[in-house]
Amino acid sequence: MPYVNIRITKEGEVTADQKRQLIEGATNLLHDVLGKNKKTTVVTIDEVDTDNWGIGGVPVTEIRKRQK
Amino acid sequence: MPYVNIRITKEGEVTADQKRQLIEGATNLLHDVLGKNKKTTVVTIDEVDTDNWGIGGVPVTEIRKRQK
Amino acid sequence: MPYVNIRITKEGEVTADQKRQLIEGATNLLHDVLGKNKKTTVVTIDEVDTDNWGIGGVPVTEIRKRQK
Amino acid sequence: MPYVNIRITKEGEVTADQKRQLIEGATNLLHDVLGKNKKTTVVTIDEVDTDNWGIGGVPVTEIRKRQK
Amino acid sequence: MPYVNIRITKEGEVTADQKRQLIEGATNLLHDVLGKNKKTTVVTIDEVDTDNWGIGGVPVTEIRKRQK
Amino acid sequence: MPYVNIRITKEGEVTADQKRQLIEGATNLLHDVLGKNKKTTVVTIDEVDTDNWGIGGVPVTEIRKRQK
Structure with a gap:
């Protein structure tokens, strides 16, 4: 009876x-x-x-902008 | 000072x-x-x-369709 | 099919x-x-x-000491 | 590689x-x-x-009304 | 950069x-x-x-005893 | 009334x-x-x-061994 919670960024359409x-x-x-x-x-x-998820101290919204 | 988190499917109006x-x-x-x-x-x-909640390997959206 | 998570401090015996x-x-x-x-x-x-739970910026371990 | 989850009430604009x-x-x-x-x-x-967050047994929505 | 949390009962040795x-x-x-x-x-x-996990309103510890 | 959950690996003494x-x-x-x-x-x-925490598909226990 496991419980698995998967958290992902909301990007594109899943x-x-x-x-x-x-x-x-x-x-x-x-x-x-x-x-x-x-x-x-x-x-x-x-x-x-993506505003609410950060890695390396930086929000994903900013990481995606830099990657463009 | 307990912390209780209740997770339910979004179905009908709560x-x-x-x-x-x-x-x-x-x-x-x-x-x-x-x-x-x-x-x-x-x-x-x-x-x-309901797309984001599964039990028995099946999303609740599908379970609800089968139940109709 | 709800999921409820109850978090409490480990104090006394439950x-x-x-x-x-x-x-x-x-x-x-x-x-x-x-x-x-x-x-x-x-x-x-x-x-x-109780070392790992804080409220008001203070660990519960310290709060309990002050309450004595 | 810590994971930090911050939960806040949705009030005003963050x-x-x-x-x-x-x-x-x-x-x-x-x-x-x-x-x-x-x-x-x-x-x-x-x-x-704020309907989905309670403290002291009371939803934050009600607490905010009483504070006005 | 997903985050996955897997919760299982502590039974036997994993x-x-x-x-x-x-x-x-x-x-x-x-x-x-x-x-x-x-x-x-x-x-x-x-x-x-198993004392801390319940399904159907019953702790897993009790469910396992009944299954024997 | 925020709730913050900090998850870290159990390494050395905190x-x-x-x-x-x-x-x-x-x-x-x-x-x-x-x-x-x-x-x-x-x-x-x-x-x-550290056995229960993985990044990049690898348990931290193994990552630490490789780092030595």
């Missing part, structure tokens, strides 16, 4: 099908590695605005 | 009054069971899109 | 029965207020050392 | 520059106190609706 | 190699589905005591 | 005084940048085993 793949993939991973019961595995995905 | 009941109920629970100080108990509620 | 009451109480709360399915409601409890 | 200051400040804090590598420090900011 | 497989698998999943940069993907694993 | 500095520093940061009330600001620190 489709419902891609989210389905993340949910299925994380559930299978826990089953394959630890034999966890798929039925009670819960996965949630949080999409975080 | 009213401000229902959220108030969750906040009050969780705060009372910690007080009644463990004697925690209500004044410093914090409760947050996260509403997660 | 018994298995008290934890059971928290799990049962939080599950009932979500059922009573929002009609959520109890079977798929998950509750986790994190016990955090 | 500007992109203020978020930048939070990201930079939290990253510097971990570096200054523990010598953590800034490059791999991740900071995320969650803005939570 | 080896360092199994944890490595979870970290590698989750990192690959985000790369394969969304093209996320593996270098800045962070994965953390929380092992939670 | 002293109670360093934890106090993290709690005080994070509380001051939210006050200085957003004018948040220090009295109701909560900070928690999670120390995670």
Whole structure:
């Protein structure tokens, strides 16, 4: 009965099908590695605005501008 | 001074009054069971899109369609 | 299928029965207020050392000393 | 490689520059106190609706009304 | 630069190699589905005591006893 | 009334005084940048085993070995 929380930046469009793949993939991973019961595995995905995510002390919004 | 995080799927309308009941109920629970100080108990509620929540490897959006 | 995370300071002994009451109480709360399915409601409890929890800028370890 | 999650109520406007200051400040804090590598420090900011945040068993929405 | 938090019950022994497989698998999943940069993907694993995890309103400790 | 969760790897000894500095520093940061009330600001620190933390698909335990 694992609980997996995936946090990603909200950039471009993440489709419902891609989210389905993340949910299925994380559930299978826990089953394959630890034999966890798929039925009670819960996965949630949080999409975080690029202003609200920073790495190296810099917001992702600024990192993306510099990368252009 | 407990911190309680309640995560639910965003389905139908959850009213401000229902959220108030969750906040009050969780705060009372910690007080009644463990004697925690209500004044410093914090409760947050996260509403997660049904595309972003999965159980059994399947997004809730799909589960709801099958249930109809 | 809610997910509830309860974080409390590790002080005194919290018994298995008290934890059971928290799990049962939080599950009932979500059922009573929002009609959520109890079977798929998950509750986790994190016990955090008093050195690792602060309020008002002060660790709980120090707050407890001052209260004596 | 610390991970810092900052949760605040969504009240007034928090500007992109203020978020930048939070990201930079939290990253510097971990570096200054523990010598953590800034490059791999991740900071995320969650803005939570005042209906969805409670303290003392009362939603922040109500607390703000009483304060007026 | 995703952040993935995997929470599992502390049951039996989860080896360092199994944890490595979870970290590698989750990192690959985000790369394969969304093209996320593996270098800045962070994965953390929380092992939670069976007294501190409940599903269906019942602690896992009790569920395991009944299953025997 | 912000809530800040700081997650770090459990390496070397993090002293109670360093934890106090993290709690005080994070509380001051939210006050200085957003004018948040220090009295109701909560900070928690999670120390995670290096086997349970990965970046770039590799556990920190292995990264540290390679760095020697």
